[in-house]
Amino acid sequence: MSTKVIAFIDPGPNLTQYLAAVGARLPAGYRPAYFALRVKSRSLLRRLGRPMHPQHRTGKATHWPSHIELDQDGLIARLRKASDKTLVAQTAAEFCWLVGALDAFLNEIEPAGVFLWNGSGLAAVITEQLARARNIPLIFGENGYLPGTLQLDPRGVNAFSGIGRDVSLDEIRARSYNDAQSQALDRLLDDYRAGKAPKRMPPRGGRVRPSPLAYLVQAWEDLHEREPSLDGNRLIPREIPPLPERFVFFPLQVRSDSQLTIHSPLYGNRLDEAIADLYAAVQEIDPQLKLVVKLHPADLGKSDYDPVVRRLPDILWIGGGDVRTILERAACVVTINSTVGIEGMIYGKPVVTLGDNFYVREGLVHPVRDRSELVERLRAALSGPPDTELTQQYLRYLYFHAFVRAHWRDYAEASLDAIAARIVEMTATPR
Numbered sequence: 055m056s057t058k059v060i061a062f063i064d065p066g067p068n069l070t071q072y073l074a075a076v077g078a079r080l081p082a083g084y085r086p087a088y089f090a091l092r093v094k095s096r097s098l099l100r101r102l103g104r105p106m107h108p109q110h111r112t113g114k115a116t117h118w119p120s121h122i123e124l125d126q127d128g129l130i131a132r133l134r135k136a137s138d139k140t141l142v143a144q145t146a147a148e149f150c151w152l153v154g155a156l157d158a159f160l161n162e163i164e165p166a167g168v169f170l171w172n173g174s175g176l177a178a179v180i181t182e183q184l185a186r187a188r189n190i191p192l193i194f195g196e197n198g199y200l201p202g203t204l205q206l207d208p209r210g211v212n213a214f215s216g217i218g219r220d221v222s223l224d225e226i227r228a229r230s231y232n233d234a235q236s237q238a239l240d241r242l243l244d245d246y247r248a249g250k251a252p253k254r255m256p257p258r259g260g261r262v263r264p265s266p267l268a269y270l271v272q273a274w275e276d277l278h279e280r281e282p283s284l285d286g287n288r289l290i291p292r293e294i295p296p297l298p299e300r301f302v303f304f305p306l307q308v309r310s311d312s313q314l315t316i317h318s319p320l321y322g323n324r325l326d327e328a329i330a331d332l333y334a335a336v337q338e339i340d341p342q343l344k345l346v347v348k349l350h351p352a353d354l355g356k357s358d359y360d361p362v363v364r365r366l367p368d369i370l371w372i373g374g375g376d377v378r379t380i381l382e383r384a385a386c387v388v389t390i391n392s393t394v395g396i397e398g399m400i401y402g403k404p405v406v407t408l409g410d411n412f413y414v415r416e417g418l419v420h421p422v423r424d425r426s427e428l429v430e431r432l433r434a435a436l437s438g439p440p441d442t443e444l445t446q447q448y449l450r451y452l453y454f455h456a457f458v459r460a461h462w463r464d465y466a467e468a469s470l471d472a473i474a475a476r477i478v479e480m481t482a483t484p485r
Contacts, residue, residue: 058166060477061087061159064177067094067272071262072462073169074102079467079474087163089156091177093275097268107162108155114147118154124183132182134174134312137279141176149176156180160188167191167481173210174312191481199396199413200449201242202252202464203457206476213317213391213410217456223417226451227444239453243400247378255466286358287373290349294375298344301370302336302432303384304329305377305394308353318390318409320425325390326362328408332388333366335429339436348372348380386435395419396452399445404435417441418448 060080065073065088077086088106090096099106118124130139141149156177168185170178173194185192196211198204207215218226245252306325307314314323321328329347336345347369349359354373363371372380377394381387387398391409398405405419414421420431453459458476460469
């Protein structure tokens with residue numbers, strides 16, 4: 055029997071050592087192959103003794119091979135970075151080279167499955183189309199929405215994923231779990247609410263670092279690609295101030311995140327518009343009700359909300375602190391489509407969503423499909439508690455069925471084996 059290959063496409067530096075460890079845990083009859091473009095990832099793979107493709111990480115070509123059919127509009131729709139969208143729209147020489155390099159890679163190794171982290175990078179979206187044309191099973195990976203979990207899905211991640219799409223909420227409500235399972239999830243969520251981090255095993259032999267040269271080259275490239283840091287948000291306190299007696303909580307997301315650039319049809323990443331609409335809705339429902347807005351820590355130096363603070367001074371703005379402190383006190387949680395929607399469920403709060411995600415389901419949350427619906431949906435969320443039984447069953451469904459109980463920072467054998475087993479399962483029986 056010939057060995058089956060699992061191809062890992064363009065892993066980031068933080069993921070490379072973990073995915074190399076996952077590749078080493080694939081069962082007999084399987085082996086990994088790595089297509090890496092980032093200088094630090096390539097350095098790590100060399101130091102770990104893993105073969106990789108392509109021979110050179112960059113190149114240019116005037117065209118891609120004539121037998122390849124690509125939907126360039128489809129590629130652009132899946133991409134997160136504006137610079138990558140430009141390369142595709144202009145059929146740039148770097149883009150054409152990458153198409154040819156990925157096509158040659160797939161032709162050479164003939165993989166049984168292709169693993170893509172997130173799926174919104176340039177190499178990932180090209181590979182997705184090339185693999186689908188060859189009927190190669192795809193495995194999209196991303197962080198899970200519960201502590202110590204990962205998403206692995208054949209369709210995509212977040213709103214693109216198939217999580218629960220083929221299971222009705224009534225079926226999820228009717229599923230049964232034994233006492234040990236219920237207690238295991240209860241302990242996990244109790245620890246999360248108490249601020250206890252999940253236990254994680256470091257890699258055997260310690261973490262491997264890229265070469266000093268790789269750090270220098272990556273720093274030089276990042277210098278040209280990274281947006282300049284903004285000196286803003288001076289009007290927003292970094293600590294959590296005294297919270298109002300009753301309030302709606304709107305935690306912001308990173309403006310450049312694919313969750314907003316791809317999966318937010320109402321507002322895109324125009325969060326200032328969402329804040330203004332939400333403030334107006336809160337005021338219409340109850341002038342005594344307050345709106346609390348918390349900045350995302352990864353966006354502090356990228357987006358300046360001071361102009362919005364000046365326009366809407368009655369909002370309580372928060373620039374730091376533990377989101378759990380605010381969730382515990384909130385009357386309602388509003389999110390575009392972030393993990394905080396699930397965190398709101400963990401705290402038993404009604405959740406209003408302004409974008410798309412796998413958990414955006416009528417009866418579980420209050421989805422806003424049109425901006426004119428915001429007042430009505432927010433009023434409904436505030437009028438009574440959520441369906442606690444359904445919420446608990448949905449969280450159990452995610453933990454025991456949809457997600458993999460593993461994390462890319464956990465090198466315990468159970469974590470690595472869970473990922474390897476799910477990858478093999480998905481390539482053997484693609485869903």
